[in-house]
Amino acid sequence: MSIAKSFLLGFLTLFISTSIAQTAPTVAAASDLKFAVEEIAANYKTDKGQDVKLVFGSSGVLWQQTKNGAPFSLLMSADEAYIDDLSKHGLTVDDGTLYAIGRIVLLQKKGGSMQLGTDKDALMKAIQAAKKIAIANPDHAPYGRAAKQYLISIGVWDLAQPKLVFGENISQATMFALTGSADFAISALSLASSPQIQAQSSSVLIPDNLHKPLKQKMALIKNSAPSAKEFYLYLQEPKSKQVMRRYGFLAP
Numbered sequence: 001m002s003i004a005k006s007f008l009l010g011f012l013t014l015f016i017s018t019s020i021a022q023t024a025p026t027v028a029a030a031s032d033l034k035f036a037v038e039e040i041a042a043n044y045k046t047d048k049g050q051d052v053k054l055v056f057g058s059s060g061v062l063w064q065q066t067k068n069g070a071p072f073s074l075l076m077s078a079d080e081a082y083i084d085d086l087s088k089h090g091l092t093v094d095d096g097t098l099y100a101i102g103r104i105v106l107l108q109k110k111g112g113s114m115q116l117g118t119d120k121d122a123l124m125k126a127i128q129a130a131k132k133i134a135i136a137n138p139d140h141a142p143y144g145r146a147a148k149q150y151l152i153s154i155g156v157w158d159l160a161q162p163k164l165v166f167g168e169n170i171s172q173a174t175m176f177a178l179t180g181s182a183d184f185a186i187s188a189l190s191l192a193s194s195p196q197i198q199a200q201s202s203s204v205l206i207p208d209n210l211h212k213p214l215k216q217k218m219a220l221i222k223n224s225a226p227s228a229k230e231f232y233l234y235l236q237e238p239k240s241k242q243v244m245r246r247y248g249f250l251a252p
Contacts, residue, residue, distance in 0.1 A: 024051040025073035025228035028062045030216070031136075031169035032078055032102055032143055035194035036247040040240045044231060047239075052231050058169035060140025066091065072221050073228035076235075078102060078170075079142035080217035087219065096219030098252035099235060100244055103189035104146050104211065105203040107177055114184050116204045120154045126184065127156060133163045134173040134182035142214055143170040147186035149211035177201070189248035215252060 029037050034056050041052050055062075055072070063082035066072055067089070075092075076099070077083050083096040106116045106123075114126050127133065136144030144166070151157040165181070167173030170188045177185035178200050192203040220232055234240060241251070 023225060023227050024053050025225040025231060026053045026055060026071055027074045027076065027228070027231065028055045028057070028066065028070070028072040029076040030059045030062070030078035030142070031056050031171040032188035032190045033076055034171060034191070035196065036190055036244055036249070037076065040235060040243050043239060043243070044234050048230065048234065050227060050230065056171065058136065058141040066221060073224035074218060074220055074232055076216070076218040078214060078216050080215045083217040083219045091222055092219040093222055093224070094219065096217045097236065098215055098217050100216040100249035101252055102143065102214035102216055103208060103248055103250070104143060104150065104206045105187050105189050105192045106184055106206060107174060107187040107192050107201050107203040108184040109178050109180060110200055110202055112184065112202065116184060118204055118206050120156060123154065123156055124159060127160050127163065130163055130183035132165050132176070132182040133160055134165050134167055134176035134185035136170040136173045137166040137168060141169050143188050144173070146211040146214055150186065150206055153210045193246070193248040
């Protein structure tokens with residue numbers, strides 16, 4: 001092969017690879033979705049031959065970044081209010097879609113010494129025995145707000161507050177417990193249900209009547225990559241919903 005042909009072939013390969021990379025939509029997803037959406041994205045690649053770029057963070061931070069012009073094609077929030085606000089300000093294609101209802105758990109690393117229970121007496125004893133308790137920052141993380149609502153609803157917020165350490169998102173709060181930086185965390189069932197975290201932890205499901213429902217909503221952002229709609233629709237297919245159920249999400 002001549003040098004010219006080799007150069008042309010290399011250029012075309014680079015051009016095609018770059019074009020594919022450029023068309024992959026950026027999906028901004030709440031941190032509770034990390035394992036579930038990574039699995040769905042892998043299925044999407046297998047089924048459709050398409051890639052997506054995943055960015056995870058707290059819903060409040062991703063919402064603010066979207067308002068500031070971050071190049072997201074799709075936002076998957078853990079709180080419907082963030083999507084409703086973006087829609088109100090004309091930043092989404094439509095009102096969006098409720099895709100799941102999340103649950104919260106008490107979680108400690110495997111072999112931890114905490115006797116975790118969700119009722120007031122059991123939790124009071126755990127709080128008294130703990131040095132640090134991790135939750136996501138309730139100022140911008142929906143799972144942190146749900147944790148705070150739970151602690152208030154059973155009357156232990158004042159007892160717990162001096163011992164709280166805040167993760168920037170629910171993944172970080174969970175890691176605090178897994179690494180021993182906190183004695184236990186109020187985490188997401190979706191994270192606790194993942195094989196990776198399940199192998200390192202024990203958890204107790206918190207009754208969902210002790211906090212407001214974690215109604216999770218997603219929406220396409222205006223002027224998003226055309227390929228984003230394909231993934232948006234794929235997320236609503238039965239195969240994807242089955243993955244979500246396996247990670248503990250309830251249907252909306």
